[in-house]
Amino acid sequence: MKAKTIRLTASYLVLIIFCVIAVYPILQVVTISLRPADRLLSTSLEIIPENASLSAYVQLFTERPFLRWMINSLLVSLVVTVTGVSLASTAGYAFSRFSFAGKKAGLLSLLTTQMFPATMLMLPLYILLIKLGLINTYIGVIIIYSATALPFTIWTMKGYYDTIPYSLEEAARIDGCNQFHAFYRIILPLAAPALVITALFSFMTAWAEYVVAAQILQDSDLWTLPLGLKSFESNMTTEWGLYGAASLMVAVPVIALFLALSRYLVSGLTLGSVKG
Amino acid sequence: MNATTSARTYHRLFIFFLIGPAFLILFAVVLYPFLYNIVVSFSNMSLRHIRDWSIVGPLQYVKVFTEESQPDFYVIFFKTIVWTVVNVLFHVVIGVFLALILNQKEIRGRWLFRTLLILPWAVPQYIVALTWRGMFNFEYGSINLLITQYLGLSAVEWLKSPTEAFIACIITNVWLGFPFMMIIALGALQSIPHELYEAAEIDGASWWHKLRHITLPMIRPVMIPAITLGTVWTFNNLNIVWLVSNAGEPSDNTHILVSFVYKAAFNLYRFGYAAALSMVIFVILLVFSLLFMRRTRATEAAA
Numbered sequence: 001m002k003a004k005t006i007r008l009t010a011s012y013l014v015l016i017i018f019c020v021i022a023v024y025p026i027l028q029v030v031t032i033s034l035r036p037a038d039r040l041l042s043t044s045l046e047i048i049p050e051n052a053s054l055s056a057y058v059q060l061f062t063e064r065p066f067l068r069w070m071i072n073s074l075l076v077s078l079v080v081t082v083t084g085v086s087l088a089s090t091a092g093y094a095f096s097r098f099s100f101a102g103k104k105a106g107l108l109s110l111l112t113t114q115m116f117p118a119t120m121l122m123l124p125l126y127i128l129l130i131k132l133g134l135i136n137t138y139i140g141v142i143i144i145y146s147a148t149a150l151p152f153t154i155w156t157m158k159g160y161y162d163t164i165p166y167s168l169e170e171a172a173r174i175d176g177c178n179q180f181h182a183f184y185r186i187i188l189p190l191a192a193p194a195l196v197i198t199a200l201f202s203f204m205t206a207w208a209e210y211v212v213a214a215q216i217l218q219d220s221d222l223w224t225l226p227l228g229l230k231s232f233e234s235n236m237t238t239e240w241g242l243y244g245a246a247s248l249m250v251a252v253p254v255i256a257l258f259l260a261l262s263r264y265l266v267s268g269l270t271l272g273s274v275k276g
Numbered sequence: 277m278n279a280t281t282s283a284r285t286y287h288r289l290f291i292f293f294l295i296g297p298a299f300l301i302l303f304a305v306v307l308y309p310f311l312y313n314i315v316v317s318f319s320n321m322s323l324r325h326i327r328d329w330s331i332v333g334p335l336q337y338v339k340v341f342t343e344e345s346q347p348d349f350y351v352i353f354f355k356t357i358v359w360t361v362v363n364v365l366f367h368v369v370i371g372v373f374l375a376l377i378l379n380q381k382e383i384r385g386r387w388l389f390r391t392l393l394i395l396p397w398a399v400p401q402y403i404v405a406l407t408w409r410g411m412f413n414f415e416y417g418s419i420n421l422l423i424t425q426y427l428g429l430s431a432v433e434w435l436k437s438p439t440e441a442f443i444a445c446i447i448t449n450v451w452l453g454f455p456f457m458m459i460i461a462l463g464a465l466q467s468i469p470h471e472l473y474e475a476a477e478i479d480g481a482s483w484w485h486k487l488r489h490i491t492l493p494m495i496r497p498v499m500i501p502a503i504t505l506g507t508v509w510t511f512n513n514l515n516i517v518w519l520v521s522n523a524g525e526p527s528d529n530t531h532i533l534v535s536f537v538y539k540a541a542f543n544l545y546r547f548g549y550a551a552a553l554s555m556v557i558f559v560i561l562l563v564f565s566l567l568f569m570r571r572t573r574a575t576e577a578a579a
Contacts, residue, residue: 004382008380008382008383011377011380011383012383014373014374014377015374015377015378015383015389015393018370018374018393019389019392019393021451022392022393022395022396022451022455023392023395024418025396025404025407025408025411025451026395026399026407028407028410028411028418029403029407032410045418045421045422045425086297087297087298087301088298090293090294090295090297090298091294091295091297091298091299093294094291094294094295095295098287098291100288100291106295106299110302111504111505111565112562113302113306114505114508114509114512115508115512115557115558115561115562115565116306116310116313116554116557116558117512117514117533117534117537117538117554117557117558118512118514119514119534119537119538119541119542120309120313120537120541120550120551120554121305121306121309121310121313122309123309123313123316123541123547124308124309124312124313124316125305125309127312128308128309143301143304143305144305146301147301147302147304147305147306148305150298150301150302151302152505154298155501179286179287179290180290204400207400208400208401208402208403210402211514226400226402229402229403233406240410243406247403247406247407250400250403251398251399251400251403254398254399254400255395255398255399257398258394258395258397258398259391259398262390262391262394265394265459266459266462266463266466267463267466269459269460269463270463270498
């Protein structure tokens, strides 16, 4: 039994060390956001700095259009989430359940989209959006974000549907459901964990994206959070206090979502295979 | 006869209705720019020829492989391979290792540990990059403060020398990437039937034997697609290298291929050259993925 005690002690030790490594950089941001304005550069290692102040947070909401950026980001992200979930849940279903010409090629081409440097798609897209008059509109960014997460989320959905037995639809069909109802009423609710993952990934792509937004949303009224954050450092000196506070405000909703959904993460992330 | 034809038509329409919208949007956002990029890669498009560009043949591809830049293609390609291999190796080893520990039934507070360990994944990448850049600061960064105050070592010029700056980027990316592999491995571990271990214990198998002959082979089919994707994502991850090294500092010594493409396109406006280099990256990753998946499938069939 002694070997077991040693093993468990070592396990706890490893877990604690890695948890400290995982959390420490995030605490750094907390520290920066709490530092009083006159002591932003500090060689102290304290987590809660001396004379901690919330002034950066107050400034964010009173002197900067932070609330505006947040509402913009929320709007874009929610539309992208709804679009992403609708597209991935349906396409993934077809790839899991039916055999049709070009199925394997379709799945492989989804994987292939990940191999091209995404930033190089920006230039042609930019020219296309100018021609369509979609610069400085959300439609452009929403379409691009919806497509970005799609290959991965379709694969995730397909992998999860593969674990649901086909006999369920057959039973539903015998009971008189048509194909769409069998999918919509029977299978979709069972795929909840994968739907949650798909929603989370779609939301994350939109919420935290900078490069595409910087090209398309040039009007500062339309800025999303990453663009606003970047503006704190594009001036002569970085406004570290504001930057820290804003980073935290951006990261906290995502972290909260991750934590709330973490039990689905393990069960919902089933990457399927190409075959079948 | 007529009924079956209409049922088949309905079936085809249903599949089209399921897949059509997703692929329509992917054609618009990925395929069209990709084809456009191929055209640009054979042209002389640059700041000087932004509107009056013309097709010049494979000139840009020749430049990619022969141009004497500082650093040149081969040096950056080598760095990209080091970057990808080191990152993915650490992601997978740390991820699987932590998953194995977390999967022990006797550990209390597994939920809490798992929750804290996925935090690096939840923080948006540009915030991660800029935070770590601050932590690598020579004078005020907490990394140097920690190693001078607690380990008694001398401070390291993380961001001013090529090797250290590259290591700083790798540390940052290892930090943010291990939770993904951990979660995938955890899911795979939980799907292993418990009877396998019970049978092995009856046969008197050691801990190492169970790991070697049950656990690793059982999580392998799940890890292979994750590793393929992880490799492609890491190879193409612009954010970390670009933001931690502040666009390749010191003096363009901290580049991987994608950050070099980004610089060529959006800082130097050499669009034709950047497009050609992108195509080279694409072909490298395509060949890698096909070989890797074929090889792993072949060994699977043999096993």
